[in-house]
Amino acid sequence: MVQGRSEAIIIVTAAVLALSTLAVSLRCYTRLYIVRAFGWDDKTMLTAIALNIAFCICTFVGATYGIGQKNAWFLERPNNLHIALFSWWLGQIFYILTCVVAKTSIALTLLRITVVRTHAIILYIATTFNIIVGLLFFFFTIFQCKPIDFFWHRMTEHGSCLDPDILIGIAYLYTVVAAVNDFTIGLLPIFMIWNLQMRPRTKFSLAVILGLGMVAGAAVIIRIPFLPNYKDKEFLYATWQISIWSNVEANLGIAAGSMSTIRPLIRKLHSTSFIARIRQRTGTFQLPSRIRKSHRGGGGVYSPTSNNMYRSPTTVPADQVLEQQNPSEESLGR
Incomplete structure (x- = not known):
């Protein structure tokens, strides 16, 4: 023993x-x-x-x-x-x-x-x-x-x-x-x-x-x-x-x-859970102003449950938004 x-x-x-x-x-x-x-x-x-x-x-x-x-x-x-x-x-x-x-x-x-x-x-x-x-x-x-x-x-x-x-x-x-x-x-x-x-x-x-x-x-x-x-x-x-x-x-x-x-993995897990929480609580995602300005047609709020008359001309997936907010960090994780 x-x-x-x-x-x-x-x-x-x-x-x-x-x-x-x-x-x-x-x-x-x-x-x-x-x-x-x-x-x-x-x-x-x-x-x-x-x-x-x-x-x-x-x-x-x-x-x-x-x-x-x-x-x-x-x-x-x-x-x-x-x-x-x-x-x-x-x-x-x-x-x-x-x-x-x-x-x-x-x-x-x-x-x-x-x-x-x-x-x-x-x-x-x-x-x-x-x-x-x-x-x-x-x-x-x-x-x-x-x-x-x-x-x-x-x-x-x-x-x-x-x-x-x-x-x-x-x-x-x-x-x-x-x-x-x-x-x-x-x-x-x-x-x-x-x-x-x-x-x-x-x-x-x-x-x-x-x-x-x-x-x-x-x-x-x-x-x-x-x-x-x-x-x-x-x-x-x-x-x-x-x-x-x-x-x-x-x-x-x-x-x-x-x-x-493993920073990219941590960021991905954080982003995924962040998006899930937003969708569960409100079903909406407010586009940051600097992202809205980069799209033609102005900004607004996208809601999958709202009527067409209230829907913004620009619809961007939330995970795509988060990727655009961190364009340079991915290269640091490589």
């Missing part, structure tokens, strides 16, 4: 996995059926969620077999130790790949709406550093022991592993680069939309939505104090916080990167 730290790992991982999966599903629906602009950033995010699911499976299996438990717990379950260590090793590989691919997807999303060359260069530089350092951490994680399987067979086989301080140093380097990348991607949208012709309230909401990537950066920073636990003798117990925050970082990064793309 799973208990203690292991249970906490499973609960937190399941919660954030559900959030990220829902966010990616909404993203795909929005891009495929609403804006009809499924791009490379969406394909990259699908790759990220697939890698993330593999990472979470490793976490579930590892926690079930002993991640989060002290060494004494394995005395009665010696076979569990190999599975727990292997799950940790494999999970870290999927974690690195998930984060690198997810951050790349977010950068590609911003590149779709970037019009200033300087902003594009910043995104390219941040993404390049993220990929390079991520691959460095990736290969160090795989080949930290010789032979490779000595990592999870260290109790029964002969071999050697890198000095834990070396791996911790690489982990610190990756953490710093990942945090800088997240905050760069999170703050850059403020400068990207600063000079756009739109209401301040709309600018603020777009900056917040596009800057959700900083949420993952916060999880990276929170994980820093626990990195020295890599060299603790009670390895699987001492690193349970690293396991939790790694899952939080990966899943929130995916969720934040996907939530920034």
